[in-house]
Each structure stands twice: as C-alpha cells, then as structure tokens.
Amino acid sequence: MRLRPALPARLPARLTVLVLAAAGLAALPAAPTATAAPVSTTVSFTNCVLEDFSDGTPxxxxxxxSWSPTISLDVPGVMPARTAQPAQIGLTDLPAGTxxxxxxxxxxxASMLLGSDDQEFPQNLSTSATVDSFNAGQALPLPLIDGMVSEPNSGFTTYRAVAVVVAVVGTDGAWSDRDFRFTCDRLQRPPALRDVAVYDLDADPVLSPxxxxxxxxxxxxxxxxxxxxxxxxxPPARVVLRLDGTVxxxxxxxxxxxxxxxxxIPEFLPPGRDLKVTATNGSRVARARITIEARKAKLAAPAAVRSGARLRLTGAEFKPGERVALTLAGGTGAGTRRYTLVATADRRGQLDAVVTLxxxxxxxxxxxxxxxxxxxxxxxTFRVR
Known part of the structure; x- marks a missing residue:
C-alpha cells in the first residue's frame, strides 16, 4: 500500500469534544532537563471507538x-516561549481488521491531540495521505504527522498523548462514499511522551526564596x-547569588x-536583619529579601548545687571568640536571686564559666x-539546695 501526501482533513467532530474535555488536565511536577533526541513510547489505549460518518452523522x-501503538515524538528539547516550533509524530501501523x-x-x-503541562487545551496536529486502495484485512501504515507546537510560558513541560484519531475516507466496492473514524483517548491520565525546556527572554526575572x-x-x-x-x-550561563553584596x-x-x-545562610550573621538577596546574569537582575534568625546555642548547668558553692556552666555553638552574657535568676527563699557575668567563647565556639552562688x-x-x-x-535550669 502506497501513501501519498494530501491536504490535512478537517478536525473530526469527536476530536473537538476531546479538546474541550481535556481542559481538566492537571499540571504535573516539573520534569528533568529535556534532551534533544526524538523519543518513542508505547501507549496503551483501551477505550477506542469506531464510528461511521458516511451519512453525515456518527x-x-x-x-x-484496544490499540497499543508506539508513538515517536520529535520536537526541540529546548524552545523559546510563544514561538512555533516544528513537531513530528510517528505512529505504528493500525492493526488489520480495525x-x-x-x-x-x-x-x-492521522491526528493527535498533544497535551502539555502548561496549557489548558491540547494542541492538534494532523496529516493526511492518499492511498490507491485500502485493504481492511491488512495493517494500515499511517502518515507521519507534521505540525507546529508552541508553549506560552517558561519552565519545564511534558508533552503527553491525549488522543489519537485515524480517519479513512474513500469509495467501497458498491461505489458508495464511506467515512470511518477510529478514536482513542487518554483524557484522565495522558501518558508522557517527552520533556521540554521552555525559556522566555522577555519575561521578568524572578528570585523566590x-x-x-x-x-x-x-x-x-x-x-x-x-x-x-x-x-x-x-556550557550553561551562570547566575551570581549575593547576600547583602557578598557572593x-x-x-x-x-x-x-x-x-x-x-x-x-552564613553561620554567624547578626540576627534580626532584613537582608537583600540578588541574582545577576548580565543585564538580568532579580531581588528578594530574607530575615536572619539566631540559631540556638547549647548551654548546660548541673542539675543541682548547694547555696554558696561554685557552679560550672558549659556551652557550645557560639561564635568563636565572642563575648557571651550570662544571667542566672531564680530562687524563692531568702538570699540572692540574680547573678550576672560575661564569659568568652574559645576558638571552637565553646564556653566554660564558673560562678560562685x-x-x-x-x-x-x-x-x-x-x-x-x-x-x-x-x-x-538547675536547683539550689
């Protein structure tokens, strides 16, 4: 059987319904970095419908x-947003007797609804070819689908096989015009075909902590x-990240x-500050702010000590060499209820201080x-006896 290219046929009526129904497709998590090579995936359809449009009504x-074709998809692995890019889709033969x-x-x-994670409606690609004769008892080779695709926004997206329609229009042995259409869809969980990276040179740069x-x-x-x-x-371009001017x-x-x-975040930045984070790549600059909070240091005292005795305090995770203010307060009976002193952390940020109670x-x-x-x-905490 020899296929000859023909003008694309009008989108079948059931495909139009599928396009509207596919608006419910949920966006999935971002995909890994896209590659440039074409990919092939076997897709299992189990709810295909055969319809006869010969009288104008289905x-x-x-x-x-059921049909499990191997679908090959060739699109650029990286593409600019809002710019039409060539796409080519191959389908294995339709089984004999369909x-x-x-x-x-x-x-x-042959038509395909090609969904992507960032678009509400799938994109329709369709190609037609003519055959001198079609034998229903033999497998039907399908024309290679050529078309254009585009994506509206930057980010990783995944192209998915939402639906496939194969239509055959011709004359039967009784010289009657016949129009058969075989429609398969995967609206609920359209299988992934390939991942694509989309970039946008006109969109505002964004930095989100x-x-x-x-x-x-x-x-x-x-x-x-x-x-x-x-x-x-x-190699890829690089962004310089700065925190208050420090790379x-x-x-x-x-x-x-x-x-x-x-x-x-650097270990010993002073807390309470609202710091500026900047991302820069040439003329592209994005900014954000982040507030620094103090990390807790470790401090330990004995469980109990007698009044008048020496109390040893140990600590860790302070800034090496910094002065540390210590305050002891408590007690309910007669006597001193508050002590203060200043100690110095060693080069490892550890503290060792003694106070006489x-x-x-x-x-x-x-x-x-x-x-x-x-x-x-x-x-x-500790107790004084």
Missing part, C-alpha cells in the same frame, strides 16, 4: 477497542526563573533560564546566655 460500530470494509481512492488522516526567614547556617532553596539573556548555551554562589542555569540552588536563694533557677555578636541564645 454511527457507532464498536466500543472499548475498519470494516475495503476502500479505493482513499484518504488516510524558599523561606522568608532563616536561621544562621540553615540551608535555603532559591527558585530562579527567566534569568537568561540569550538562548541556552553549553554566596555562582549557579548554572538550566534550559528554562532557571534553577533551584540550595545554599546555607554566694548566699543564693534556694529553689528553681534558670541560666540564660546571649552571644553579643552572634545573637545566639542558650538556656538551662
């Missing part, structure tokens, strides 16, 4: 038919979008012009510490 000939009768001077039309307040030393993820100044390159990292951009780097009131006590430059607090 007559259902069979329901719940259509009910032989035809001659026939036109075979995963947290708007973070503790000293805490890892924070930063979401980057639309940071490219030109089409993606290999934190140089981050490679993916094909969408984005990335999700995770960086640690002269005439200390008995009862429950609390000791608190505050690093004067790191702002790190610590506390513990």
């Amino acid at each position: 007559t259902t000939l069979a329901r719940n038919q 259509f009910p009768s032989d035809l001659f001077s026939a036109t075979v039309t 995963g947290l708007f307040s973070a503790r000293q030393g805490q890892p924070v993820s930063f979401g980057l979008r639309n940071m490219l100044t030109a089409a993606p390159t290999d 934190l990292a140089r981050v490679p951009l993916d094909g969408t012009g984005g990335g999700v780097p995770t960086l640690a 002269a005439r200390a009131a008995s009862g429950s006590w609390t000791v608190t510490a505050l690093g004067r430059s790191s702002g790190r607090p610590g506390s513990d």
Whole structure:
C-alpha cells in the first residue's frame, strides 16, 4: 500500500469534544532537563471507538477497542516561549481488521491531540495521505504527522498523548462514499511522551526564596526563573547569588533560564536583619529579601548545687571568640536571686564559666546566655539546695 501526501482533513467532530474535555488536565511536577533526541513510547489505549460518518452523522460500530501503538515524538528539547516550533509524530501501523470494509481512492488522516503541562487545551496536529486502495484485512501504515507546537510560558513541560484519531475516507466496492473514524483517548491520565525546556527572554526575572526567614547556617532553596539573556548555551550561563553584596554562589542555569540552588545562610550573621538577596546574569537582575534568625546555642548547668558553692556552666555553638552574657535568676527563699557575668567563647565556639552562688536563694533557677555578636541564645535550669 502506497501513501501519498494530501491536504490535512478537517478536525473530526469527536476530536473537538476531546479538546474541550481535556481542559481538566492537571499540571504535573516539573520534569528533568529535556534532551534533544526524538523519543518513542508505547501507549496503551483501551477505550477506542469506531464510528461511521458516511451519512453525515456518527454511527457507532464498536466500543472499548484496544490499540497499543508506539508513538515517536520529535520536537526541540529546548524552545523559546510563544514561538512555533516544528513537531513530528510517528505512529505504528493500525492493526488489520480495525475498519470494516475495503476502500479505493482513499484518504488516510492521522491526528493527535498533544497535551502539555502548561496549557489548558491540547494542541492538534494532523496529516493526511492518499492511498490507491485500502485493504481492511491488512495493517494500515499511517502518515507521519507534521505540525507546529508552541508553549506560552517558561519552565519545564511534558508533552503527553491525549488522543489519537485515524480517519479513512474513500469509495467501497458498491461505489458508495464511506467515512470511518477510529478514536482513542487518554483524557484522565495522558501518558508522557517527552520533556521540554521552555525559556522566555522577555519575561521578568524572578528570585523566590524558599523561606522568608532563616536561621544562621540553615540551608535555603532559591527558585530562579527567566534569568537568561540569550538562548541556552553549553556550557550553561551562570547566575551570581549575593547576600547583602557578598557572593554566596555562582549557579548554572538550566534550559528554562532557571534553577533551584540550595545554599546555607552564613553561620554567624547578626540576627534580626532584613537582608537583600540578588541574582545577576548580565543585564538580568532579580531581588528578594530574607530575615536572619539566631540559631540556638547549647548551654548546660548541673542539675543541682548547694547555696554558696561554685557552679560550672558549659556551652557550645557560639561564635568563636565572642563575648557571651550570662544571667542566672531564680530562687524563692531568702538570699540572692540574680547573678550576672560575661564569659568568652574559645576558638571552637565553646564556653566554660564558673560562678560562685554566694548566699543564693534556694529553689528553681534558670541560666540564660546571649552571644553579643552572634545573637545566639542558650538556656538551662538547675536547683539550689
């Protein structure tokens, strides 16, 4: 059987219904970086419908038919937003016996609804070819589907096989015009065909911290979008991330012009400050703010001590060499109820201080510490007998 290209046929009526129904497709998580090579996937359809449109109105000939074609999709792995890109789709032969009768001077039309995660409605691609004669008892080779696709926004998206329609129009042995259409869809869970990275040089650059307040030393993820100044390159362009002017990292951009780097906030930044985070790639600059919170230091006191005895306090995770203010307060009986002193953390940020609890009131006590430059607090409790 020889296929000859023909003008694309009009979108079948049932396909129009499928396009509207597919508006309910849910966006899925972002896909991995797209590659440039064509991909092939075997897709199982189990609810295919065979219809006869010969009289102008559809007559259902069979329901719940199965077909598992291998679908190959060739589209650019990286593409600019809102710019038509060539797409080519291949389908394996339709099995023998799918259509009910032989035809001659026939036109075979293969159509696919190609869904993507970032679009409400799938894109329809369709190609037709003519055949001198069509033998219903033999497998039907399908024409290669050529078309154009585009994506509205930057980001990773996944192309999915929403529906396939094969239409055969021709003349049967009784010289009657026949129009058969075989429709298969996967509206609920359309299978993935391939991943694509979409970039947008006109969109505003975006920097989104995963947290708007973070503790000293805490890892924070930063979401980057639309940071490219030109089409993606290999090696990739890099964004410079700065915290209040200090370079934190140089981050490679993916094909969408984005990335999700995770960086640690410097250990001993003074807390309470609203710091500016800046992402820069040439003329592309994005800004955000993040508030620094103090991380808790460790402070330990003995469980109990006698009034008048020496109390040893130990601590860790202060800034090396910083002065640490210590306050002891408590007790319910007669005697002193408050002591203060200042100690110095060693080069490892550890603390070792001794205070004499002269005439200390008995009862429950609390000791608190505050690093004067790191702002790190610590506390513990003990009893005075």
